[in-house]
Amino acid sequence: MKIGIIGLGFVGLTLTSVLASKGYDIVGIDIDNEKCNKINNGISPFFEPELENILQKGLKKKLKIESNFSLINDCDFIFVTVGTPQNTNGSIDLSIIKKAISTIGENLLKNKKKPIILIKSTVIPGTMERVILPILEKKSNKKAGKDFGLISNPEFLQESSAIRDTKFPHAVVLGGNQTVFMKKAKKIFTKLHPNVPIIITNHQTAEMIKYANNSFLATKISFINQLSNICQKIPGANIDDIAKTIGLDPRIGKLFLNAGPGYGGSCLPKDIKALINFANISGINPTLLNAVEEINAKQLKQIISIIKERLEDLASKRITILGTAFKPDTDDIRDSIAIKLIKKLLKKKAKITIHDPKAMKNTKKIFGDKINYAKTVENALSKSQCAIIMTQWKQYEKLNNNEFKYMTKKFVIDCRRVLVKKQLDVDYFAIGLGKKN
Numbered sequence: 001m002k003i004g005i006i007g008l009g010f011v012g013l014t015l016t017s018v019l020a021s022k023g024y025d026i027v028g029i030d031i032d033n034e035k036c037n038k039i040n041n042g043i044s045p046f047f048e049p050e051l052e053n054i055l056q057k058g059l060k061k062k063l064k065i066e067s068n069f070s071l072i073n074d075c076d077f078i079f080v081t082v083g084t085p086q087n088t089n090g091s092i093d094l095s096i097i098k099k100a101i102s103t104i105g106e107n108l109l110k111n112k113k114k115p116i117i118l119i120k121s122t123v124i125p126g127t128m129e130r131v132i133l134p135i136l137e138k139k140s141n142k143k144a145g146k147d148f149g150l151i152s153n154p155e156f157l158q159e160s161s162a163i164r165d166t167k168f169p170h171a172v173v174l175g176g177n178q179t180v181f182m183k184k185a186k187k188i189f190t191k192l193h194p195n196v197p198i199i200i201t202n203h204q205t206a207e208m209i210k211y212a213n214n215s216f217l218a219t220k221i222s223f224i225n226q227l228s229n230i231c232q233k234i235p236g237a238n239i240d241d242i243a244k245t246i247g248l249d250p251r252i253g254k255l256f257l258n259a260g261p262g263y264g265g266s267c268l269p270k271d272i273k274a275l276i277n278f279a280n281i282s283g284i285n286p287t288l289l290n291a292v293e294e295i296n297a298k299q300l301k302q303i304i305s306i307i308k309e310r311l312e313d314l315a316s317k318r319i320t321i322l323g324t325a326f327k328p329d330t331d332d333i334r335d336s337i338a339i340k341l342i343k344k345l346l347k348k349k350a351k352i353t354i355h356d357p358k359a360m361k362n363t364k365k366i367f368g369d370k371i372n373y374a375k376t377v378e379n380a381l382s383k384s385q386c387a388i389i390m391t392q393w394k395q396y397e398k399l400n401n402n403e404f405k406y407m408t409k410k411f412v413i414d415c416r417r418v419l420v421k422k423q424l425d426v427d428y429f430a431i432g433l434g435k436k437n
């Protein structure tokens with residue numbers, strides 16, 4: 001059995017590496033030659049814990065990395081894991097996936113097997129039937145369900161735990177018609193993930209499950225963030241104790257109740273916007289989803305007004321940002337709230353110094369020499385008038401008076417409450433804590 005994986009981003013490269021490390025015959029394909037070369041040398045183009053180890057294991061087995069699509073011609077399974085970014089109006093941009101699907105279709109013409117094509121990329125409900133299937137049938141001159149299988153197979157992995165999530169998913173969703181291809185897919189997934197629920201449904205429902213998942217997670221975050229704003233007005237209130245306790249109720253669950261500066265990353269913001277856009281054009285006013293988005297945007301505004309309250313005019317004020325990655329254990333800064341914050345502060349002519357254990361290089365690609373980059377937290381804080389902890393990196397939990405002592409004005413905004421339990425000689429503001437009078 002040979003498996004092709006098209007698009008070597010977070011989802012594609014993780015899947016490629018995990019399956020290859022298990023000894024499957026895998027060909028990973030990406031149009032970016034430079035990226036392919038790196039991967040072939042055992043180097044991941046982005047930081048993800050454990051990924052390089054697993055990739056290198058795979059390369060010692062039967063893994064091939066290529067930019068040549070014709071290698072899918074003898075594949076039994078073809079996973080599509082290319083990106084589906086967003087247009088400026090929030091709608092989904094299908095140009096990349098359409099191109100990939102066209103090329104797969106052209107190659108299908110030459111495929112002597114009857115492969116199963118599994119779409120992992122996130123697409124708006126209806127895309128499989130209205131866009132992907134017609135392109136495949138037209139380009140290949142073959143019929144879905146007869147000459148090849150087409151299955152929606154949404155992905156739920158999180159960056160920073162991508163390997164674990166790929167090895168041990170909480171569920172497998174297979175959307176499509178009940179054909180022999182579906183039976184075959186179910187069999188292989190049962191073998192790959194024994195004891196994991198496999199949900200078999202139609203394309204539209206599978207597509208919608210992905211949006212339901214991400215929008216519910218975003219809703220949980222905005223819920224706790226709104227509550228944290230209320231807590232800030234109650235002297236002594238602590239959002240973490242509240243989250244911990246309500247999380248013990250199995251109907252609520254403890255995850256995704258960590259209040260902070262708002263959700264970022266390449267998925268939640270984009271998927272919420274796409275679902276809002278889709279609801280609107282379907283004639284449904286998505287009031288709850290709109291509120292989720294609005295609360296998220298307000299978290300950033302809140303941080304800026306707190307800085308302004310203390311520092312007043314921000315021009316020439318030295319502000320330190322600790323953490324630019326959209327979450328810890330990644331170097332990904334896509335749609336990171338910290339990046340948005342820096343852009344806003346720069347507009348107000350503040351002088352910014354940043355520190356991040358992994359995302360410095362990516363941050364530099366955006367800001368160049370418009371901001372300063374400190375190799376150590378101590379350097380980042382030296383002569384600063386305000387420090388803002390944006391990302392919950394483990395090392396920031398260890399900060400103490402020693403690190404803050406060279407700040408010109410010891411004002412610290414802790415968006416993740418990592419220093420709550422410390423006795424610090426600083427003016428301390430934490431999201432979600434009601435100041436004691």
Ligand code: UGA
Pocket residue numbers: 122155156157158159160214217221255256257258259260261262263264265266267268326327
């Ligand atoms: C998200 C989903 O969690 C995955 O299930 C999904 O597969 C993925 O999107 C995707 O669609 O590809 P990811 O983007 O890796 O995964 O990031 P999350 O861990 O969901 O975090 C998103 C944002 O929410 C981060 O900015 C994080 O700091 C924030 N967050 C998360 C909170 O502010 N509080 C929380 O309690 C949890």
